[in-house]
Amino acid sequence: MLVNLKDLSLEGIEALIAGLGKERYRARQIMRWLYCHGASSFEEMTDLAKELRAELGRMARISSPEPLAEERAADGTRKYLFGLEDGNQVESVLIPDDSRLTLCISTQAGCAMGCRFCLTGRGGFARDLSSGEILDQILGVTKGLGPGERISNCVLMGMGEPLANYDNVKQALGIMATDLGCGLSRRRITLSTVGLIPQIKRLFAEGVPCRLAISLNATTQKVRSYLMPISRRYPLSTLLAACRSLPLPPRERITFEYVLIQGVNDSTEDARRLTRILRGIRCKVNLIPFNECPGILFRRPQEKTILRFQKVLLEAGYTTIIRESRGGTISAACGQLRVRIRGS
Ligand code: SAH
Numbered sequence: 001m002l003v004n005l006k007d008l009s010l011e012g013i014e015a016l017i018a019g020l021g022k023e024r025y026r027a028r029q030i031m032r033w034l035y036c037h038g039a040s041s042f043e044e045m046t047d048l049a050k051e052l053r054a055e056l057g058r059m060a061r062i063s064s065p066e067p068l069a070e071e072r073a074a075d076g077t078r079k080y081l082f083g084l085e086d087g088n089q090v091e092s093v094l095i096p097d098d099s100r101l102t103l104c105i106s107t108q109a110g111c112a113m114g115c116r117f118c119l120t121g122r123g124g125f126a127r128d129l130s131s132g133e134i135l136d137q138i139l140g141v142t143k144g145l146g147p148g149e150r151i152s153n154c155v156l157m158g159m160g161e162p163l164a165n166y167d168n169v170k171q172a173l174g175i176m177a178t179d180l181g182c183g184l185s186r187r188r189i190t191l192s193t194v195g196l197i198p199q200i201k202r203l204f205a206e207g208v209p210c211r212l213a214i215s216l217n218a219t220t221q222k223v224r225s226y227l228m229p230i231s232r233r234y235p236l237s238t239l240l241a242a243c244r245s246l247p248l249p250p251r252e253r254i255t256f257e258y259v260l261i262q263g264v265n266d267s268t269e270d271a272r273r274l275t276r277i278l279r280g281i282r283c284k285v286n287l288i289p290f291n292e293c294p295g296i297l298f299r300r301p302q303e304k305t306i307l308r309f310q311k312v313l314l315e316a317g318y319t320t321i322i323r324e325s326r327g328g329t330i331s332a333a334c335g336q337l338r339v340r341i342r343g344s
């Protein structure tokens with residue numbers, strides 16, 4: 001099949017254009033058509049000569065993202081199901097919050113990490129998404145937005161482990177964060193990872209435009225490797241040591257996500273231990289009460305347990321918020337949860 005233009009970086013499109021013997025700046029025009037105007041055909045690119053459009057059409061194609069289904073919850077959350085060309089499906093969730101419109105996107109069809117509490121993990125791994133498939137979730141959702149609505153933030157917290165699909169995610173983020181692309185600034189993009197240490201270091205070394213969130217979910221190696229098999233390969237202590245040495249930009253903090261599961265990781269002792277193991281890391285903590293789902297036997301802790309856990313962290317000086325599931329019944333298959341700050 002012809003290459004999808006959205007799977008190419010700016011340099012890739014420049015090479016394509018150079019191959020046709022045309023001016024390099026045409027590549028920038030094409031990028032603007034794809035990402036600023038959401039073009040899905042060459043005919044729309046009216047500032048390119050007809051002949052060039054025809055030549056491009058023989059060498060490349062443009063995917064046209066249409067959600068297969070869209071569901072709306074009473075709280076304003078919208079969930080989208082995208083069908084990929086090979087029949088796989090992924091989800092994206094749009095979350096309105098005060099002045100923000102945050103889109104949670106997927107980076108893989110399925111996930112190979114096998115975390116015990118996660119529906120995506122239970123379903124197994126199908127394949128990596130291409131850069132174009134990652135970006136098409138933003139473009140497909142944008143197409144259906146109302147007047148005046150614009151995606152302001154993007155979180156990589158849908159299906160899949162973004163850092164297990166490093167190259168495609170890096171390329172997609174590069175495009176997301178430029179004016180030629182989706183125009184989201186680096187500070188408005190958050191990548192959440194299970195904790196793949198070499199790739200976390202690479203993100204910083206290569207200046208990939210995103211903030212970092214790490215799913216911690218436990219305070220001991222024993223519990224973490226029970227919940228998250230990847231912890232056997234990248235132990236908790238090594239992960240925390242790596243976090244300590246990351247070259248974080250000034251005033252920026254790492255977000256640690258901690259899914260609270262009744263009787264597994266929600267004790268006061270856990271909360272105290274968390275305050276100790278995070279000491280010295282510039283960070284904030286998002287507590288996520290376990291979102292109960294069919295087939296997974298874990299339970300959400302009681303409200304008072306959640307608040308007690310938060311209180312220990314707040315008293316130790318950590319910015320700690322509780323993120324609630326958003327969208328009620330429709331949110332069950334996506335890990336993204338709304339931010340709600342509760343009183344201390
Ligand atoms: N693979 C990445 C990003 C996708 S998962 C990661 O693991 O970070 C996004 C978030 O959803 C993670 O913090 C994960 O711990 C959380 N999550 C997964 N299943 C959940 C559930 N059933 N209830 C609450 N949070 C869940």
Ligand code: SF4
Pocket residue numbers: 111112113114115118119120121122158159160161194215
């Ligand atoms: Fe994969 Fe993240 Fe789910 Fe773990 S929590 S199985 S890494 S999607």
